[in-house]
Amino acid sequence: MNTLFTWSNPQVKKLLGWRTGSEEEKWAEKAVESLVKKLKKKKSGPGSLEDLEMALANPGSLSKCVTIPKSLDGRLQVSHKKGLPHVIYCKVWRWPDLQSHQELRSIPECLYPYEQKAEHICINPYHYQKIENPNKPFLQSASTIGGHATSPYSDSYASGSNYIPGQSSPPLPMQIPSPMGSSYSTASPFSTSSSYQTAVSPSSMLSEDEGPMVMESPPAYPSPPIEMPQVPPPVYWTTITYYELNTRIGDAFKIVNRSVVVDGFTDPTNSDSRICLGQITNVNRNSTCENTRKAIGRGLKLDYTTDFDLHVTNQSSNSLFVQSILVNSKMHKSHSNVMRIPTGHSLCIFDQASFFQHLTQARLQGQSALYDLQKMGFIRISFVKGWGPDYPTRQDITSTPCWIEIQLHQALAWIDQNLRIEKPPEKNCNSDTV
Numbered sequence: 001m002n003t004l005f006t007w008s009n010p011q012v013k014k015l016l017g018w019r020t021g022s023e024e025e026k027w028a029e030k031a032v033e034s035l036v037k038k039l040k041k042k043k044s045g046p047g048s049l050e051d052l053e054m055a056l057a058n059p060g061s062l063s064k065c066v067t068i069p070k071s072l073d074g075r076l077q078v079s080h081k082k083g084l085p086h087v088i089y090c091k092v093w094r095w096p097d098l099q100s101h102q103e104l105r106s107i108p109e110c111l112y113p114y115e116q117k118a119e120h121i122c123i124n125p126y127h128y129q130k131i132e133n134p135n136k137p138f139l140q141s142a143s144t145i146g147g148h149a150t151s152p153y154s155d156s157y158a159s160g161s162n163y164i165p166g167q168s169s170p171p172l173p174m175q176i177p178s179p180m181g182s183s184y185s186t187a188s189p190f191s192t193s194s195s196y197q198t199a200v201s202p203s204s205m206l207s208e209d210e211g212p213m214v215m216e217s218p219p220a221y222p223s224p225p226i227e228m229p230q231v232p233p234p235v236y237w238t239t240i241t242y243y244e245l246n247t248r249i250g251d252a253f254k255i256v257n258r259s260v261v262v263d264g265f266t267d268p269t270n271s272d273s274r275i276c277l278g279q280i281t282n283v284n285r286n287s288t289c290e291n292t293r294k295a296i297g298r299g300l301k302l303d304y305t306t307d308f309d310l311h312v313t314n315q316s317s318n319s320l321f322v323q324s325i326l327v328n329s330k331m332h333k334s335h336s337n338v339m340r341i342p343t344g345h346s347l348c349i350f351d352q353a354s355f356f357q358h359l360t361q362a363r364l365q366g367q368s369a370l371y372d373l374q375k376m377g378f379i380r381i382s383f384v385k386g387w388g389p390d391y392p393t394r395q396d397i398t399s400t401p402c403w404i405e406i407q408l409h410q411a412l413a414w415i416d417q418n419l420r421i422e423k424p425p426e427k428n429c430n431s432d433t434v
Contacts, residue, residue, distance in 0.1 A: 009033075009036075011036050011049065012029065012032050012033050012036055014053065015035075015036070015052070015053070015056065016028065016029060016032055018056040018057070018093055019032075019093060020092075020093060020094060020096055021096025021097075026079070027078060027079050027081065028092050030078050030079045031078045031088050031089065031092055032092065034076070034078060035052075035068070035089065035123065036049065038068045038069075039052070039066070039068065042067075042068065042069060044069075044120075045067040045069065045112075045119075045120035046064060046065050046066075046067055046111070046112070046120075047064055047065050047066030047067045047122070047124070048066070051063065051064045051066050051124075052066045052124065054342075054345065055124050055125070055126050056093060056125075059126055062109065063124060063126055064124070065110060065111050065112045065122040065124060065127065066122060066123055066124040067112045067120035067121060067122050067123070068085060068121060068123055069119065069120055069121075070118070070120060070121050074121075076088060084101050084114060084121075085114075085121050085123045086101070086104065086113075086114045086121060086122065086123050086125075086128060087100070087101050087104065088123075089123040089125055090125045090128050090130075092125075093125040094125045094126075094128075094130070095130055098130070101114065102131075103130055103131055104128045104129065104130060104131065105128065105129050106122070106127055106128055106129075107127055107128065107129060109127070110122050110124070110127035110128075113127070113128075231410070231413045231414055231417050234409040234410060234413055235256065236254040236255055236256055236409055237255060237256070237258065237304050237408070237409055237410060238254075238255045238302075238304070238406055238407060238408055239252050239253065239254050239255070239406075239407040239409070240252065240253045240255060240260075240262065240275060240404055240405070240406055240407075241253075241404065241405045241407070242275075242277055242280060242402075242403075242404050243402075243403050243404070243405065244282060244285060244401060244402055245289065245398060245399065245400070245401065246398035246399075247282075247284070249280055250280040250281075253275050255272060256272050257272040257273045258303065258304045258305070258306075259273060259301065259302070259303050259304070260272070260273055260274065260275065260301070261273065261274045261275070261298075261299060261300070261301050261302075261315070262274075262275045262277065262299045262300050262301075262302070262404060263275070263276055263277065263278070263296060263297065263298050263299035263300075263315070264276070264277050264293055264294065264295070264296025264297055264298075264299055264316075264383075265278045265279075266278040266279040267279065277293065277296060277299070277402070278293060288401050289401040289402060291401075292383065292384050292385060292401035293401075293402055295317075295383070295384045296316060296318075296383045296384065296402065297315075297316045297317055297318070298315035298316050298317075299316050299383070300312055300313060300314055300315060300316065300320055300383075301313045301315055302406070307351075307352055308350075308351075308352040308355075308410055308411075309348055309350060309351045309352055310348070310349050310350040310351075310379075310406075310408065311346055311347065311348050311349070312341065312346065312347055312349050312381065313345070314341045314342065314343055314344060314345055314346070315344075316343060316383065316384075317343055318343070318383070318384045319340050319341060319342055319343070319384065319386070320340070320341040320381055320382070320383065321338050321339070321340055321341075321381065321382040321385070321386040321387065321400075322338065322339045322340075322341060322347065322349055322379065322380070322381050322382075323336070323337070323338050323379065323380045323381075323397065324339070324349040324379045325375050325376045325378075326349075326350055326351070326354055326355060326358070327347075327348075327350075329354075329358065329376075330354055335375070336388065337388075338386060338387060338388045340386060349379050350376075350379065350408060350411070355376060355411060355414075358373060358376065359373065359414060359415070359418065362415075362418070363422070366422065366423075367419060367422050367423075367424060370415055370418055370422060371419070373415055374412060374415055377407060377408045377411040377412040378405060378406070378407055378408070379405070379406040379408070380397050380403060380404070380405050380406075381403060381404050381406065382397055382400040382402070382403040383400075383401075383402045383403065384401070384402070385400045385401055385402075386400075387399060387400050
Protein backbone atom coordinates (compact mmCIF):
# COMPACT_ATOMS: atom_id res chain seq x y z
CA MET A 1 0.00 0.00 0.00
CA ASN A 2 2.89 2.35 0.73
CA THR A 3 4.27 1.76 -2.74
CA LEU A 4 0.87 2.44 -4.22
CA PHE A 5 0.49 5.79 -2.46
CA THR A 6 4.03 6.83 -3.33
CA TRP A 7 3.16 6.95 -7.01
CA SER A 8 -0.31 8.44 -6.73
CA ASN A 9 -1.03 12.11 -7.09
CA PRO A 10 -2.78 13.70 -4.07
CA GLN A 11 -6.30 13.45 -5.53
CA VAL A 12 -5.88 9.81 -6.52
CA LYS A 13 -4.36 9.08 -3.12
CA LYS A 14 -7.33 10.64 -1.34
CA LEU A 15 -9.86 8.66 -3.40
CA LEU A 16 -7.94 5.42 -2.89
CA GLY A 17 -8.28 5.96 0.84
CA TRP A 18 -11.92 4.92 0.55
CA ARG A 19 -11.15 1.76 -1.44
CA THR A 20 -12.49 -1.53 -0.10
CA GLY A 21 -10.64 -4.83 -0.28
CA SER A 22 -6.91 -5.43 -0.55
CA GLU A 23 -6.60 -7.24 -3.86
CA GLU A 24 -5.70 -5.83 -7.28
CA GLU A 25 -4.18 -2.65 -5.87
CA LYS A 26 -2.52 -1.64 -9.11
CA TRP A 27 -5.73 -2.14 -11.09
CA ALA A 28 -7.68 -0.02 -8.57
CA GLU A 29 -5.07 2.73 -8.83
CA LYS A 30 -5.30 2.71 -12.64
CA ALA A 31 -9.10 2.85 -12.46
CA VAL A 32 -9.07 5.83 -10.11
CA GLU A 33 -6.40 7.65 -12.11
CA SER A 34 -8.49 7.21 -15.26
CA LEU A 35 -11.58 8.54 -13.50
CA VAL A 36 -9.80 11.60 -12.12
CA LYS A 37 -8.60 12.49 -15.62
CA LYS A 38 -12.09 12.05 -17.09
CA LEU A 39 -13.75 14.20 -14.43
CA LYS A 40 -11.18 16.95 -14.87
CA LYS A 41 -11.45 16.97 -18.66
CA LYS A 42 -15.18 16.50 -19.18
CA LYS A 43 -17.06 19.48 -20.60
CA SER A 44 -20.64 18.35 -19.93
CA GLY A 45 -22.66 16.16 -17.60
CA PRO A 46 -23.34 16.58 -13.88
CA GLY A 47 -20.95 15.75 -11.07
CA SER A 48 -17.42 16.81 -10.23
CA LEU A 49 -14.41 15.38 -8.45
CA GLU A 50 -15.48 17.20 -5.29
CA ASP A 51 -18.98 15.68 -5.55
CA LEU A 52 -17.40 12.23 -5.70
CA GLU A 53 -15.35 12.96 -2.59
CA MET A 54 -18.50 14.11 -0.82
CA ALA A 55 -20.26 10.84 -1.67
CA LEU A 56 -17.38 8.62 -0.57
CA ALA A 57 -16.82 10.52 2.69
CA ASN A 58 -20.54 10.53 3.58
CA PRO A 59 -22.00 7.12 2.67
CA GLY A 60 -25.12 7.80 4.72
CA SER A 61 -26.05 11.05 3.03
CA LEU A 62 -27.78 11.87 -0.21
CA SER A 63 -25.18 12.73 -2.85
CA LYS A 64 -25.18 14.02 -6.41
CA CYS A 65 -24.79 12.02 -9.59
CA VAL A 66 -21.17 11.86 -10.73
CA THR A 67 -21.11 11.11 -14.44
CA ILE A 68 -18.63 10.36 -17.19
CA PRO A 69 -19.34 10.29 -20.94
CA LYS A 70 -20.50 6.94 -22.30
CA SER A 71 -18.10 5.24 -24.71
CA LEU A 72 -19.20 3.68 -28.01
CA ASP A 73 -19.65 0.20 -26.52
CA GLY A 74 -20.50 1.53 -23.05
CA ARG A 75 -17.42 -0.04 -21.49
CA LEU A 76 -14.23 1.34 -19.95
CA GLN A 77 -10.71 0.01 -20.45
CA VAL A 78 -8.63 -0.18 -17.27
CA SER A 79 -5.22 -1.77 -17.71
CA HIS A 80 -5.86 -5.16 -19.35
CA LYS A 81 -9.50 -5.34 -18.23
CA LYS A 82 -12.59 -3.89 -19.86
CA GLY A 83 -15.87 -3.41 -17.99
CA LEU A 84 -18.88 -1.22 -17.39
CA PRO A 85 -17.91 2.01 -15.58
CA HIS A 86 -20.41 1.77 -12.74
CA VAL A 87 -19.40 -1.84 -12.07
CA ILE A 88 -15.71 -0.92 -11.97
CA TYR A 89 -16.15 1.85 -9.42
CA CYS A 90 -18.66 -0.03 -7.29
CA LYS A 91 -16.03 -2.78 -7.19
CA VAL A 92 -13.31 -0.30 -6.17
CA TRP A 93 -15.27 1.50 -3.44
CA ARG A 94 -17.97 -0.86 -2.21
CA TRP A 95 -18.00 -4.50 -3.28
CA PRO A 96 -14.60 -6.01 -4.23
CA ASP A 97 -16.30 -9.32 -5.03
CA LEU A 98 -18.72 -7.78 -7.55
CA GLN A 99 -18.85 -9.86 -10.72
CA SER A 100 -21.54 -8.46 -13.04
CA HIS A 101 -23.78 -5.48 -13.70
CA GLN A 102 -26.70 -7.84 -13.13
CA GLU A 103 -25.88 -7.69 -9.40
CA LEU A 104 -26.48 -3.93 -9.36
CA ARG A 105 -29.57 -1.76 -9.45
CA SER A 106 -29.64 2.01 -9.29
CA ILE A 107 -31.42 3.78 -6.45
CA PRO A 108 -34.53 5.85 -7.34
CA GLU A 109 -32.70 9.14 -6.73
CA CYS A 110 -30.06 8.47 -9.42
CA LEU A 111 -30.74 10.56 -12.55
CA TYR A 112 -28.15 8.94 -14.84
CA PRO A 113 -28.19 5.20 -14.04
CA TYR A 114 -26.52 2.69 -16.34
CA GLU A 115 -29.84 1.13 -17.35
CA GLN A 116 -31.09 4.45 -18.70
CA LYS A 117 -28.65 4.18 -21.65
CA ALA A 118 -28.02 7.94 -21.71
CA GLU A 119 -24.99 9.81 -23.04
CA HIS A 120 -23.57 10.02 -19.51
CA ILE A 121 -23.29 7.24 -16.92
CA CYS A 122 -23.39 7.84 -13.17
CA ILE A 123 -20.47 6.10 -11.45
CA ASN A 124 -21.29 7.25 -7.90
CA PRO A 125 -21.03 3.90 -6.02
CA TYR A 126 -23.67 5.03 -3.52
CA HIS A 127 -26.21 5.44 -6.29
CA TYR A 128 -26.31 1.65 -6.73
CA GLN A 129 -27.53 -1.25 -4.64
CA LYS A 130 -26.16 -4.75 -4.72
CA ILE A 131 -28.85 -7.36 -5.35
CA GLU A 132 -28.06 -10.65 -3.65
CA ASN A 133 -30.48 -12.48 -5.93
CA PRO A 134 -30.35 -10.83 -9.39
CA ASN A 135 -33.38 -12.82 -10.57
CA LYS A 136 -35.60 -11.43 -7.82
CA PRO A 137 -37.78 -8.44 -8.86
CA PHE A 138 -36.44 -5.11 -7.66
CA LEU A 139 -38.91 -2.52 -6.35
CA GLN A 140 -37.86 1.13 -6.50
CA SER A 141 -40.83 2.49 -4.59
CA ALA A 142 -40.45 3.72 -1.02
CA SER A 143 -41.17 1.25 1.75
CA THR A 144 -43.20 1.88 4.87
CA ILE A 145 -41.58 1.47 8.25
CA GLY A 146 -43.29 2.08 11.52
CA GLY A 147 -46.22 3.72 9.77
CA HIS A 148 -44.10 6.29 7.90
CA ALA A 149 -42.98 6.26 4.29
CA THR A 150 -39.19 6.12 4.11
CA SER A 151 -36.96 6.21 1.06
CA PRO A 152 -33.33 5.03 1.08
CA TYR A 153 -32.51 8.62 2.11
CA SER A 154 -35.06 9.15 4.85
CA ASP A 155 -33.85 10.42 8.19
CA SER A 156 -33.40 6.91 9.57
CA TYR A 157 -29.69 7.48 9.00
CA ALA A 158 -29.63 11.19 9.75
CA SER A 159 -31.25 10.49 13.10
CA GLY A 160 -28.55 8.10 14.19
CA SER A 161 -29.27 4.61 12.86
CA ASN A 162 -26.67 2.56 11.01
CA TYR A 163 -28.50 2.31 7.69
CA ILE A 164 -26.43 3.24 4.65
CA PRO A 165 -28.07 3.96 1.29
CA GLY A 166 -27.43 1.21 -1.20
CA GLN A 167 -27.89 -1.64 1.28
CA SER A 168 -30.77 -4.02 0.77
CA SER A 169 -33.17 -2.58 3.34
CA PRO A 170 -33.21 -0.12 6.25
CA PRO A 171 -33.59 -1.33 9.84
CA LEU A 172 -36.65 -0.96 11.97
CA PRO A 173 -36.91 2.45 13.62
CA MET A 174 -35.05 2.90 16.88
CA GLN A 175 -37.05 3.86 19.95
CA ILE A 176 -35.37 6.48 22.13
CA PRO A 177 -36.68 7.90 25.41
CA SER A 178 -38.00 11.38 24.80
CA PRO A 179 -37.64 14.35 27.15
CA MET A 180 -41.26 15.11 26.35
CA GLY A 181 -42.36 11.92 28.11
CA SER A 182 -43.04 9.76 25.03
CA SER A 183 -41.00 7.61 22.69
CA TYR A 184 -39.30 9.21 19.72
CA SER A 185 -38.93 7.12 16.59
CA THR A 186 -36.10 7.78 14.19
CA ALA A 187 -38.44 6.98 11.29
CA SER A 188 -39.90 10.45 11.45
CA PRO A 189 -42.34 11.72 8.83
CA PHE A 190 -40.01 14.68 8.36
CA SER A 191 -37.49 13.62 5.74
CA THR A 192 -34.24 15.46 6.19
CA SER A 193 -32.78 14.38 2.89
CA SER A 194 -35.63 15.59 0.77
CA SER A 195 -34.62 19.17 1.43
CA TYR A 196 -30.87 18.82 1.79
CA GLN A 197 -29.26 17.43 -1.30
CA THR A 198 -25.73 16.75 -0.11
CA ALA A 199 -23.65 16.59 3.02
CA VAL A 200 -19.97 17.33 3.45
CA SER A 201 -16.90 15.36 4.23
CA PRO A 202 -15.34 15.77 7.66
CA SER A 203 -11.99 17.27 8.51
CA SER A 204 -10.05 15.16 6.05
CA MET A 205 -11.30 17.69 3.48
CA LEU A 206 -10.37 20.66 5.61
CA SER A 207 -7.56 21.50 3.23
CA GLU A 208 -6.57 20.32 -0.20
CA ASP A 209 -3.42 18.49 0.92
CA GLU A 210 -4.90 16.30 3.64
CA GLY A 211 -5.07 12.55 3.48
CA PRO A 212 -8.16 10.37 3.07
CA MET A 213 -10.73 9.83 5.76
CA VAL A 214 -12.46 6.56 6.56
CA MET A 215 -16.12 7.07 7.40
CA GLU A 216 -17.26 5.04 10.38
CA SER A 217 -20.76 4.08 11.41
CA PRO A 218 -22.31 6.15 14.20
CA PRO A 219 -21.98 4.48 17.62
CA ALA A 220 -24.88 2.41 18.89
CA TYR A 221 -25.88 3.34 22.45
CA PRO A 222 -28.21 1.34 24.66
CA SER A 223 -31.49 3.05 25.46
CA PRO A 224 -32.51 2.04 28.98
CA PRO A 225 -36.06 2.92 29.99
CA ILE A 226 -35.31 6.14 31.88
CA GLU A 227 -38.17 8.56 32.23
CA MET A 228 -37.20 11.97 30.90
CA PRO A 229 -38.65 15.17 32.37
CA GLN A 230 -41.00 17.25 30.27
CA VAL A 231 -39.46 20.49 29.06
CA PRO A 232 -41.56 23.29 27.55
CA PRO A 233 -40.00 24.68 24.35
CA PRO A 234 -38.13 27.98 24.87
CA VAL A 235 -39.51 31.16 23.26
CA TYR A 236 -36.24 31.55 21.33
CA TRP A 237 -34.73 28.40 19.85
CA THR A 238 -31.25 29.92 19.54
CA THR A 239 -28.95 32.81 20.38
CA ILE A 240 -26.45 33.70 17.66
CA THR A 241 -23.36 35.69 18.60
CA TYR A 242 -20.93 37.24 16.11
CA TYR A 243 -17.17 37.40 16.75
CA GLU A 244 -14.12 38.83 15.04
CA LEU A 245 -11.03 37.01 16.24
CA ASN A 246 -11.46 36.74 20.05
CA THR A 247 -13.85 39.67 20.45
CA ARG A 248 -17.63 39.58 20.43
CA ILE A 249 -19.00 42.25 18.11
CA GLY A 250 -22.46 43.76 18.53
CA ASP A 251 -25.44 42.37 20.41
CA ALA A 252 -26.47 38.73 20.51
CA PHE A 253 -29.36 37.77 18.23
CA LYS A 254 -32.22 35.80 19.79
CA ILE A 255 -34.15 33.93 17.10
CA VAL A 256 -37.75 32.67 17.00
CA ASN A 257 -38.10 31.95 13.28
CA ARG A 258 -37.08 28.38 12.42
CA SER A 259 -35.30 29.52 9.26
CA VAL A 260 -32.71 32.29 9.43
CA VAL A 261 -30.08 33.62 7.02
CA VAL A 262 -26.77 35.03 8.23
CA ASP A 263 -25.11 37.01 5.44
CA GLY A 264 -22.47 39.69 4.89
CA PHE A 265 -24.76 42.40 3.55
CA THR A 266 -25.79 45.69 5.14
CA ASP A 267 -29.55 45.71 5.71
CA PRO A 268 -29.87 47.55 9.08
CA THR A 269 -33.29 46.10 9.93
CA ASN A 270 -31.96 42.71 11.13
CA SER A 271 -35.20 40.73 11.33
CA ASP A 272 -35.95 37.41 12.95
CA SER A 273 -35.27 35.67 9.64
CA ARG A 274 -32.14 37.53 8.53
CA ILE A 275 -28.96 38.74 10.22
CA CYS A 276 -26.70 41.08 8.21
CA LEU A 277 -23.16 41.06 9.55
CA GLY A 278 -22.01 43.71 7.06
CA GLN A 279 -23.70 46.53 8.96
CA ILE A 280 -22.12 45.70 12.35
CA THR A 281 -19.38 48.20 13.19
CA ASN A 282 -16.08 47.63 14.99
CA VAL A 283 -13.66 50.52 15.47
CA ASN A 284 -10.78 48.09 16.08
CA ARG A 285 -11.37 45.98 12.96
CA ASN A 286 -8.17 45.08 11.08
CA SER A 287 -7.74 44.62 7.33
CA THR A 288 -7.94 40.80 7.52
CA CYS A 289 -11.34 40.94 9.18
CA GLU A 290 -12.50 43.62 6.76
CA ASN A 291 -11.52 41.59 3.69
CA THR A 292 -13.05 38.41 5.12
CA ARG A 293 -16.35 40.17 5.84
CA LYS A 294 -16.51 41.21 2.18
CA ALA A 295 -16.15 37.55 1.18
CA ILE A 296 -19.09 36.33 3.32
CA GLY A 297 -21.60 37.33 0.64
CA ARG A 298 -24.83 35.33 0.85
CA GLY A 299 -23.47 33.59 3.92
CA LEU A 300 -25.39 30.67 5.36
CA LYS A 301 -28.91 29.53 6.09
CA LEU A 302 -29.96 27.74 9.28
CA ASP A 303 -33.06 25.54 9.29
CA TYR A 304 -34.37 24.25 12.62
CA THR A 305 -36.91 21.48 12.08
CA THR A 306 -39.92 20.56 14.17
CA ASP A 307 -37.94 17.48 15.22
CA PHE A 308 -35.29 19.78 16.77
CA ASP A 309 -32.70 18.97 14.10
CA LEU A 310 -30.52 21.81 12.83
CA HIS A 311 -29.21 22.06 9.26
CA VAL A 312 -26.81 24.59 7.80
CA THR A 313 -26.58 25.39 4.09
CA ASN A 314 -23.64 27.25 2.59
CA GLN A 315 -25.05 29.98 0.34
CA SER A 316 -21.73 31.82 0.05
CA SER A 317 -19.18 31.49 -2.75
CA ASN A 318 -16.60 30.53 -0.10
CA SER A 319 -16.36 27.59 2.28
CA LEU A 320 -17.81 27.42 5.78
CA PHE A 321 -16.00 25.67 8.62
CA VAL A 322 -18.04 24.03 11.36
CA GLN A 323 -17.30 22.54 14.76
CA SER A 324 -20.16 20.43 16.13
CA ILE A 325 -19.25 18.16 19.03
CA LEU A 326 -22.36 16.04 18.46
CA VAL A 327 -21.48 15.35 14.81
CA ASN A 328 -17.85 14.68 15.72
CA SER A 329 -18.98 12.20 18.36
CA LYS A 330 -21.18 10.36 15.85
CA MET A 331 -18.20 10.01 13.52
CA HIS A 332 -15.81 8.94 16.31
CA LYS A 333 -13.79 12.11 15.80
CA SER A 334 -12.11 14.39 18.32
CA HIS A 335 -14.39 17.07 19.77
CA SER A 336 -12.06 19.67 18.26
CA ASN A 337 -12.51 18.29 14.73
CA VAL A 338 -13.50 20.90 12.11
CA MET A 339 -15.64 20.16 9.04
CA ARG A 340 -15.60 22.10 5.79
CA ILE A 341 -18.86 22.81 3.95
CA PRO A 342 -18.27 23.77 0.31
CA THR A 343 -20.48 26.21 -1.57
CA GLY A 344 -23.99 24.91 -2.16
CA HIS A 345 -23.73 22.01 0.29
CA SER A 346 -25.65 21.32 3.50
CA LEU A 347 -24.98 19.49 6.72
CA CYS A 348 -27.08 18.40 9.68
CA ILE A 349 -25.09 19.86 12.58
CA PHE A 350 -27.43 18.79 15.37
CA ASP A 351 -30.00 16.00 15.53
CA GLN A 352 -32.33 15.22 18.37
CA ALA A 353 -32.09 11.43 18.24
CA SER A 354 -28.31 11.35 18.66
CA PHE A 355 -28.48 13.96 21.38
CA PHE A 356 -31.06 11.87 23.30
CA GLN A 357 -28.69 8.92 23.15
CA HIS A 358 -25.92 10.99 24.73
CA LEU A 359 -28.36 12.45 27.24
CA THR A 360 -29.50 8.99 28.31
CA GLN A 361 -25.89 7.88 28.74
CA ALA A 362 -25.07 11.00 30.74
CA ARG A 363 -28.04 10.37 33.04
CA LEU A 364 -26.55 7.00 33.89
CA GLN A 365 -23.13 8.51 34.59
CA GLY A 366 -24.28 11.35 36.82
CA GLN A 367 -24.05 15.12 37.08
CA SER A 368 -20.49 15.45 35.87
CA ALA A 369 -21.36 13.82 32.54
CA LEU A 370 -24.45 16.04 32.21
CA TYR A 371 -22.36 19.17 32.71
CA ASP A 372 -19.94 17.98 30.02
CA LEU A 373 -22.88 17.45 27.67
CA GLN A 374 -23.58 21.20 27.64
CA LYS A 375 -20.80 21.58 25.08
CA MET A 376 -23.03 19.89 22.51
CA GLY A 377 -25.44 22.80 22.80
CA PHE A 378 -22.89 25.19 21.28
CA ILE A 379 -21.89 25.09 17.60
CA ARG A 380 -19.25 27.31 16.03
CA ILE A 381 -19.06 28.32 12.37
CA SER A 382 -16.28 30.31 10.70
CA PHE A 383 -16.74 32.14 7.40
CA VAL A 384 -14.10 31.71 4.65
CA LYS A 385 -11.20 30.78 6.95
CA GLY A 386 -10.68 27.41 8.63
CA TRP A 387 -8.81 26.57 11.81
CA GLY A 388 -7.24 23.60 13.54
CA PRO A 389 -4.03 21.51 13.41
CA ASP A 390 -3.63 22.05 9.65
CA TYR A 391 -3.47 25.83 10.02
CA PRO A 392 -0.23 26.87 11.78
CA THR A 393 -1.45 30.43 12.41
CA ARG A 394 -5.06 29.53 13.24
CA GLN A 395 -5.09 26.75 15.81
CA ASP A 396 -8.27 28.00 17.50
CA ILE A 397 -11.45 29.57 16.15
CA THR A 398 -10.57 32.80 18.00
CA SER A 399 -7.81 33.20 15.40
CA THR A 400 -10.32 33.28 12.52
CA PRO A 401 -11.44 36.70 11.26
CA CYS A 402 -15.24 36.22 11.28
CA TRP A 403 -17.24 33.55 13.05
CA ILE A 404 -20.49 32.91 14.88
CA GLU A 405 -21.50 30.81 17.85
CA ILE A 406 -24.91 29.14 17.87
CA GLN A 407 -26.42 28.37 21.26
CA LEU A 408 -29.23 25.77 21.15
CA HIS A 409 -31.71 26.62 23.88
CA GLN A 410 -33.79 23.43 23.73
CA ALA A 411 -30.76 21.18 24.15
CA LEU A 412 -29.54 23.20 27.12
CA ALA A 413 -33.04 23.16 28.62
CA TRP A 414 -33.12 19.34 28.43
CA ILE A 415 -29.77 19.16 30.20
CA ASP A 416 -30.91 21.66 32.83
CA GLN A 417 -34.01 19.64 33.67
CA ASN A 418 -31.96 16.48 34.04
CA LEU A 419 -29.45 18.25 36.26
CA ARG A 420 -32.27 19.34 38.56
CA ILE A 421 -33.45 15.79 39.21
CA GLU A 422 -30.01 14.20 39.49
CA LYS A 423 -28.36 13.69 42.85
CA PRO A 424 -25.25 15.86 43.41
CA PRO A 425 -21.88 14.07 43.47
CA GLU A 426 -20.98 12.46 46.78
CA LYS A 427 -17.66 14.30 46.94
CA ASN A 428 -18.11 17.67 48.62
CA CYS A 429 -16.25 20.65 47.20
CA ASN A 430 -14.59 23.09 49.55
CA SER A 431 -11.47 25.24 49.74
CA ASP A 432 -9.31 22.18 50.47
CA THR A 433 -10.43 20.02 47.52
CA VAL A 434 -8.73 20.05 44.17
